[in-house]
Amino acid sequence: MNLFFEKNKQKIIILSLFIFAFCIRIYDVHSYSLWFDEALNFRLSSLPWETLWISNFDPTPPLYYSLLKLYITSTTSEFYLRLPSVIFGSGTVVVFYAICKLKFSTYSSVIASILFSLSVHQVMYSQEARVYAMALFFGLCMLYVTLLYIFEQKERYKLLFWYVLTAILALYSHNIVVFYILAANLLAFYFFIKETRFNALKYWILANGIVFLLWLPWPLVTVLSGEENSFNWLQHKTFLEFINATLISIKLYPYPNSIFLNLVFFVFLFAAGIFSLKDKNKKFLISIYVIAFSAIFLVWLTGYIRPILMYRTILISSVLIYLLLPFLLERLNKSLTLLSFSVLIIIHAFALYSFNQNNYSENEQWKQTVAETLSTKTQKILMCSPAPTFATNYYLNDPSVMELSLSQDDSELITLNADLANVMENIDNSIEETLERKPFSFADNAIFIKSHCSKRKLAIIESNFNLQELKVDVYKGIDLYQVEYKQSNR
Structure with missing residues (x-):
């Protein structure tokens, strides 16, 4: 031996x-x-x-x-x-x-x-x-x-x-x-x-x-x-x-x-x-x-x-x-x-x-974010960038990573990406014109997930929606807000 x-x-x-x-x-x-x-x-x-x-x-x-x-x-x-x-x-x-x-x-x-x-x-x-x-x-x-x-x-x-x-x-x-x-x-x-x-x-x-x-x-x-x-x-x-x-x-x-x-x-x-x-x-x-x-x-x-x-x-x-x-x-x-x-x-x-x-992760906690968002019984989710959809769609168990709308338990994900992202980048068109390409309206319990959102894009969102703080900086750089259209935009 x-x-x-x-x-x-x-x-x-x-x-x-x-x-x-x-x-x-x-x-x-x-x-x-x-x-x-x-x-x-x-x-x-x-x-x-x-x-x-x-x-x-x-x-x-x-x-x-x-x-x-x-x-x-x-x-x-x-x-x-x-x-x-x-x-x-x-x-x-x-x-x-x-x-x-x-x-x-x-x-x-x-x-x-x-x-x-x-x-x-x-x-x-x-x-x-x-x-x-x-x-x-x-x-x-x-x-x-x-x-x-x-x-x-x-x-x-x-x-x-x-x-x-x-x-x-x-x-x-x-x-x-x-x-x-x-x-x-x-x-x-x-x-x-x-x-x-x-x-x-x-x-x-x-x-x-x-x-x-x-x-x-x-x-x-x-x-x-x-x-x-x-x-x-x-x-x-x-x-x-x-x-x-x-x-x-x-x-x-x-x-x-x-x-x-x-x-x-x-x-x-x-x-x-x-x-x-x-x-x-x-x-x-x-x-x-x-x-x-x-x-x-x-x-x-x-x-x-x-x-x-x-x-x-x-x-x-x-x-x-x-x-x-x-x-x-x-x-x-x-x-x-x-x-x-x-x-x-x-x-x-x-x-x-x-x-x-x-310190399980030094970065964003998307699993917890999605769970919290779904627990609010929200009807729709708004994002200002296509980037976070890769993570959210994974935890929504949807096989598509780039679709504009996904459904699970009567929740719907709306994201300004694909051709819509170009509109947000070039800012020549208003958000109302963007929404005309992909029409949607918000219920009172819609949620805005703020992540990878530039100041410029956030300003556009804030000019068209009322954002009420729900949970901020709980999930390491991801903020959640209650969303509704501003009255002037209805």
Whole structure:
């Protein structure tokens, strides 16, 4: 038995870490509401293949939506919609362990990986039906292969093949991976030139040429499709906001915007890394800092942060922070290591418990919104934007995501979308002219669901309807109002 264990030790550890991470991520994953971007998956995955891959309908590359298209329908449960993210998030823990093992003992690598698997930042996006967990998994695989190629100096052609494959999968998952590719190249050029390994550099450049050619169709399609995707309504974060967001992403503390404990944790690990600059792991530490420079700092500096919320864009931030943990563990004796692990496991468990209990979703709670709306026995529902219909229609159990009217239990959903949305965008026509295209009248108990509603559109609604506050900011950014026509408009 001992011989079997020793022979298969790494396989057993990897499998155990995956199962542990999977159990953490699968727990209660179905219990909280889909939010708008998750519900949008139903719309995007229903597009024909030529629109999904050739049209710039959405600025996110199409690999994740293609995966969903293979199996989801409008009735797919939250559990199965989020399952791919759970799997990719669990796989990320395994890749994290493999990276640690490049330079650290099995003991330190396992401890760091267990703590990393409990990271609230990682668990949160492993439980969300969005592309981030997939992009991080493939991006981290690509960086792992890069480090192998730089450190191991063996199996060159095999590693280059895996580099090209993982890089392409990552690039077609999310645009943020461009910064991961840049980090990999900064590392390769720095070490190969410094160590005069020009033959390895030559093959590396060739591999990246292949990656570029295979990726090129996507940016060309994005530019040439002629479809606009503007994110100008999001502001570029200041440097202090960037630092704050990076610290928050560590998420050692149960309250989402508190950074004190995160800061202490980061300072300790950063210091442990600095003290390691003279030991055998100096090369690995430099690699972590270079990756952080490209995949975190340059993301902010270039303004790419505008289309994506900071915590999502820099999902790799918590990976890099936890990669500093083995530097500290390797400097402690076994007793202090166990003590440190015990303290940290308690902190992580408490933060994760708090997250599961109090913060099921950081975004809109459409399940609760729809339930509350239907409980009012409303006859009609008004929205000023087509965006929220993806979520509301899911919880109304209607198979169509874009119809103008849906019925369930004598309730009717009226939404100004499709051609009506164009009228709202161009504002050349009044809302009365809009309503003439899709006639409807409001009973006294009609409900206005305010979400993704611009000030301009809201002003049009308020000029034609009386809105009486029903519930405001109860469902994380969704407001409910009682609606009736103004007398002058009847």
